[in-house]
Amino acid sequence: MAKxxxxxNEAIGAAAMEAGCKYFFGYPITPQSxxxxxxxxxxxxxxxxxLQAESELAAINMVYGAAGSGVRVMTSSSSPGxxxxxxxxxxxxxxxxxxxIVNIMRGGPGLGSIQPSQTDYFQATRGGGNGDYRLVVLAxxxxxxxxxxxxEGFDIADQYRNPVMILGDGMIGQMMxxxxxKAPKKRELPEKDWATTGTGGKRKPNIINSLYLQPEDLxxxxxxxxxxxxxxxxxxxxxxxxxxxxxDVVIAAYGTxxxxxxxxxxxxEKEGYKVGLIRPITLWPYPYDEFEKINDNxxxxxxxxxxxxxxxxxxxxxxxGKYPVYFHxxxxxxxxxxxxxxxxxxxxxxxxx
Amino acid sequence: MAVVFKKTKGLTDAQTxxxxxxxxxxxxxxxxxxxxxxxxxxxxxxxxxxGCSVLAYKYFNCDMHEAAHGRAPAVATGIKRVRPDNFxxxxxxxxxxxxIGTAEIVHAAHRGEKISTIFINNAIYGMTGGQMAPTTLVxxxxxTAPNGRDEAHxxxxxxxxxxxxxxxxAKFVERxxxxxxxxxxxxxxxxxxxxKLQLEGKGFGIVEVLSTCPTNWGYTPQEALKWLEENMxxxxxxxxxxxxxxxx
Amino acid sequence: MAKAKVRGKVTFQEDICKxxxxxxxxxxxxxxxxDNEKINAKGYHPATIExxxxxxxxxxxxxxxxxxxxxxxxx
Numbered sequence: 200m201a202k203x204x205x206x207x208n209e210a211i212g213a214a215a216m217e218a219g220c221k222y223f224f225g226y227p228i229t230p231q232s233x234x235x236x237x238x239x240x241x242x243x244x245x246x247x248x249x250l251q252a253e254s255e256l257a258a259i260n261m262v263y264g265a266a267g268s269g270v271r272v273m274t275s276s277s278s279p280g281x282x283x284x285x286x287x288x289x290x291x292x293x294x295x296x297x298x299x300i301v302n303i304m305r306g307g308p309g310l311g312s313i314q315p316s317q318t319d320y321f322q323a324t325r326g327g328g329n330g331d332y333r334l335v336v337l338a339x340x341x342x343x344x345x346x347x348x349x350x351e352g353f354d355i356a357d358q359y360r361n362p363v364m365i366l367g368d369g370m371i372g373q374m375m376x377x378x379x380x381k382a383p384k385k386r387e388l389p390e391k392d393w394a395t396t397g398t399g400g401k402r403k404p405n406i407i408n409s410l411y412l413q414p415e416d417l418x419x420x421x422x423x424x425x426x427x428x429x430x431x432x433x434x435x436x437x438x439x440x441x442x443x444x445x446x447d448v449v450i451a452a453y454g455t456x457x458x459x460x461x462x463x464x465x466x467x468e469k470e471g472y473k474v475g476l477i478r479p480i481t482l483w484p485y486p487y488d489e490f491e492k493i494n495d496n497x498x499x500x501x502x503x504x505x506x507x508x509x510x511x512x513x514x515x516x517x518x519x520g521k522y523p524v525y526f527h528x529x530x531x532x533x534x535x536x537x538x539x540x541x542x543x544x545x546x547x548x549x550x551x552x
Numbered sequence: 553m554a555v556v557f558k559k560t561k562g563l564t565d566a567q568t569x570x571x572x573x574x575x576x577x578x579x580x581x582x583x584x585x586x587x588x589x590x591x592x593x594x595x596x597x598x599x600x601x602x603g604c605s606v607l608a609y610k611y612f613n614c615d616m617h618e619a620a621h622g623r624a625p626a627v628a629t630g631i632k633r634v635r636p637d638n639f640x641x642x643x644x645x646x647x648x649x650x651x652i653g654t655a656e657i658v659h660a661a662h663r664g665e666k667i668s669t670i671f672i673n674n675a676i677y678g679m680t681g682g683q684m685a686p687t688t689l690v691x692x693x694x695x696t697a698p699n700g701r702d703e704a705h706x707x708x709x710x711x712x713x714x715x716x717x718x719x720x721x722a723k724f725v726e727r728x729x730x731x732x733x734x735x736x737x738x739x740x741x742x743x744x745x746x747x748k749l750q751l752e753g754k755g756f757g758i759v760e761v762l763s764t765c766p767t768n769w770g771y772t773p774q775e776a777l778k779w780l781e782e783n784m785x786x787x788x789x790x791x792x793x794x795x796x797x798x799x800x
Numbered sequence: 801m802a803k804a805k806v807r808g809k810v811t812f813q814e815d816i817c818k819x820x821x822x823x824x825x826x827x828x829x830x831x832x833x834x835d836n837e838k839i840n841a842k843g844y845h846p847a848t849i850e851x852x853x854x855x856x857x858x859x860x861x862x863x864x865x866x867x868x869x870x871x872x873x874x875x
Binding site for chain 2 (some may be wrong): 809816818819820821822825826829843857858859860862863864865866867870871872873874875
Binding site (some may be wrong): 221222224234248250252254256257258260262263264265266267268270272286292294339395396397398399400401404405406407409410487501 | 564593594595596597599606607609612613614615616617618619620623627628629631632633634638639655656658659663727738759795
């Protein structure tokens with residue numbers, strides 16, 4: 200299939216439609232507005248519906264209604280807009296509704312900036328809404344992977360009846376790269392017999408709900424949710440790793456920063472340094488076990504993030520104190536450079552830090 | 553031996569949790585009866601947001617969504633947009649619609665969403681135990697207005713029907729009450745007209761029902777009906793504010 | 801001459817009545833009362849009619865009942 204040069208935000212729209220998503224409820228916010236704009240042009244042509252809501256929190260509740268009625272549906276926003284959606288996301292997780300939520304992250308906190316960042320990692324992986332719930336969080340590093348994860352994301356959402364979040368950043372949303380639209384791997388997707396389509400006089404009413412006033416019922420519900428999350432942990436972890444058996448220093452990074460890390464690694468290798476990489480693609484479920492493949496002589500893990508240290512916690516959890524964990528950060532929308540990473544790795548090598 | 557009155561199929565067998573004499577029960581019955589009489593029960597999808605009537609998802613005998621506080625019009629928009637042939641309605645209290653959910657109801661009306669809303673105005677937050685609502689009358693006591701609503705402090709109560717009637721997309725806006733059999737019959741007529749409007753694809757419709765809250769008003773059920781008639785109706789005049797004929 | 805009037809018959813589903821009394825005040829011929837001799841499953845005095853012959857089958861009671869306790873028939 201021929202590749203198409205597309206801007207990240209628009210590629211998301213194209214990929215979602217490829218996955219059979221016909222409904223989009225959104226709201227303008229930089230740096231993701233090209234996506235609602237694209238959907239407002241393209242969805243009607245495909246017999247779909249684009250609707251701009253009065254707010255991000257109205258939009259996520261429209262997604263709740265549509266998802267509960269049995270269709271593939273998505274919304275997108277950027278950081279502060281995703282904050283507004285948190286209650287709705289918690290309801291969607293509680294009512295076990297499949298949908299796709301795209302966060303093209305920008306600098307924070309508060310109004311922050313419109314440049315890229317990775318400052319919503321905690322919000323996405325620890326839950327920004329109330330209750331013990333989990334989102335499957337997928338972090339693309341390039342526009343092709345963004346497209347692949349969108350298409351597969353809808354299947355994951357339907358398979359587990361769970362919201363799926365795509366965690367991109369302003370850079371991935373705004374950059375253009377060639378992409379092709381491939382079919383995802385085959386999955387057994389369950390019928391949506393729970394959806395509200397009208398009883399048709401043939402079945403008992405379907406109820407979309409997250410309210411369980413009796414504590415015994417809510418506990419049972421939570422236990423069932425946790426079993427689902429354990430299944431997802433077992434089946435859906437995605438990670439890319441490089442040279443863990445040989446590396447003296449391993450870099451842990453995801454999304455845009457992992458590409459910068461790869462440049463640093465190839466430069467370091469030219470200078471004879473043995474450096475490895477762990478790139479989580481699923482931020483939840485996190486690939487903790489991958490870190491066990493690191494050789495015993497490794498001097499330390501360098502985590503690189505565009506925030507003040509969030510995935511850093513998961514790296515510490517993963518290594519269980521076996522290796523020292525170092526951190527390199529640029530935030531506010533500043534992008535780390537390969538040289539900054541190269542300097543840090545050399546310092547770790549030399550035992551200077 | 554002709555049966556002239558029996559329970560509608562529009563309601564399930566569940567016994568409601570509402571307090572004795574709470575007129576939510578009457579309005580539930582009217583909605584159930586109208587859904588049945590219009591023959592749309594098996595394609596109806598209702599939305600019950602947080603409030604006393606959140607448990608309505610157990611009482612209406614059709615597919616239901618429980619929604620976040622104030623967000624029912626958005627949820628209903630999502631449902632109707634993807635299932636335009638279904639009959640979609642929301643059943644909301646005043647704490648829900650006239651307070652946290654004002655943006656959602658205004659914009660659903662503004663967009664002319666083809667959904668129908670039943671809006672229960674009992675001038676108080678019932679479920680949470682009697683706090684002041686945006687519809688609480690001046691001087692009316694509530695647990696968060698112990699000396700009565702003070703206009704200087706938090707303004708006069710909000711008149712949602714009048715407000716929504718200024719929006720073109722709202723093709724049907726009527727305020728009714730259920731304090732007497734005659735009023736109940738008028739309320740049912742309004743609900744039927746409002747629901748028919750959706751079936752004709754004309755746009756957004758809402759029926760505001762002045763309703764009682766004996767428990768939190770601190771009255772017996774009968775006294776509550778009397779208090780409503782003497783205090784709420786003067787401030788919230790009954791009647792139709794928008795009807796399709798006027799619109800064309 | 802027997803009153804040529806409509807005769808009605810009301811049945812109360814006693815155990816779901818909450819004893820709110822809205823039917824009592826709605827009845828135009830004032831024949832409904834709360835049965836103080838009886839406590840129903842919910843712990844309320846259920847509504848009842850002693851003199852059913854007086855019932856005119858107007859269903860005002862059922863119209864006002866918030867819990868759909870009442871069925872009305874016309875003889």
